[in-house]
């Protein structure tokens with residue numbers, strides 16, 4: 001049976017491709033999802049792909065993953081820097097967790113240098129652009 005990986009995306013990532021393309025690139029989240037699904041198939045992984053602008057919806061998706069998923073790849077977006085609730089939810093998840101940022105957050109404003117999620121993440125990826133999603137999947141194979 002193939003492993004199920006939850007790929008979770010936080011606020012404003014629904015605007016990928018339109019929002020600050022000089023930072024986040026011109027690919028849409030639908031493009032990213034298609035590439036993730038193609039790559040996952042080559043690794044024998046199954047994907048649940050999700051985006052929300054609401055913190056509680058992301059928390060509930062992580063709860064759902066507790067029962068179903070072997071791993072979580074999460075770009076918490078701005079909640080990276082603010083959300084104890086997402087950290088607590090991830091701490092209640094037993095599988096592998098990878099934190100991903102499209103941009104290199106360490107090269108940007110100081111408030112982006114701290115991540116609550118990093119305290120739980122088994123691996124962190126930043127600055128590879130949207131390609132990072134495909135690269136990060138390798139962690140779960």
Ligand code: DQA
Pocket residue numbers: 011012013075076077078079080100101102103104105112
């Ligand atoms: C981001 C970086 C965050 O600081 C920012 O709030 C985002 C996207 C990234 O993918 O580079 O929305 O997580």
